[in-house]
Amino acid sequence: MKKLMILVLVTIGLGVSFNGCNKQANVTSNTYQGVRTNTYQGGRTNPSKLARLFKKACDSGSAEGCSDLGVLYLNGKGVPKDISKSARLFKKACDGGSAVACLSLGMSYVKGEGVPKDTFKSVGLVKKGCDGGAIGGCFLLGVYYYEGKIVPKDIPKAVRLFKKSCDSGFSEGCKNYRILYRRQ
Numbered sequence: 001m002k003k004l005m006i007l008v009l010v011t012i013g014l015g016v017s018f019n020g021c022n023k024q025a026n027v028t029s030n031t032y033q034g035v036r037t038n039t040y041q042g043g044r045t046n047p048s049k050l051a052r053l054f055k056k057a058c059d060s061g062s063a064e065g066c067s068d069l070g071v072l073y074l075n076g077k078g079v080p081k082d083i084s085k086s087a088r089l090f091k092k093a094c095d096g097g098s099a100v101a102c103l104s105l106g107m108s109y110v111k112g113e114g115v116p117k118d119t120f121k122s123v124g125l126v127k128k129g130c131d132g133g134a135i136g137g138c139f140l141l142g143v144y145y146y147e148g149k150i151v152p153k154d155i156p157k158a159v160r161l162f163k164k165s166c167d168s169g170f171s172e173g174c175k176n177y178r179i180l181y182r183r184q
Helices: 002-013 015-021 030-040 047-059 063-075 083-095 099-111 119-131 135-147 155-167 171-183
Strands: none
Touching: 047 063, 047 083, 063 083, 063 099, 083 099, 083 119, 099 119, 099 135, 119 135, 135 155, 135 171, 155 171
16 A cells, blocks of 8 residues: 555656656647657756746647646746646646646646645546546556545456556556556
8 A cells, every 4th residue: 555655646746747758749839849858858948938938839729838837837847836827727738638737637636736626526637637648647547446535446447547557658557557466
């Protein structure tokens, strides 16, 4: 149980890196994509410049730009920390098709950050993220089903979700899948 709880915290802490994994961005320029890719691969980019770039992309209709800007507001990087604004940006991005933003918004609802705490909405949004290709969402749903605190406990479903995240390359999902698969 302790291992799974640590993995949940790691997953939540890696929200930014999930944005780099989703390559289905509807970006408005090669410059935006180049800076975005460089940033998420460890490049050194000024957070204020990123915020301006992500805002421009978001204002131009890029769901990924809105999602990335939401991460900056969530963490107070390049912009003043504003969790409510972050949640609004995640909603806009999720409505625009960003699976990663749906996952991020779902995590906001489960924690009650920037939105009222609502575990029912959280599960739906995390599932939407998982179904849309945000592998962290599949992992987090697996944790939900393993723990049985937010949804009814369902170990076989948790195993399937951990396997799905593992098959998509999420190493923590592989670890949990191997642990639970052996127990069945």
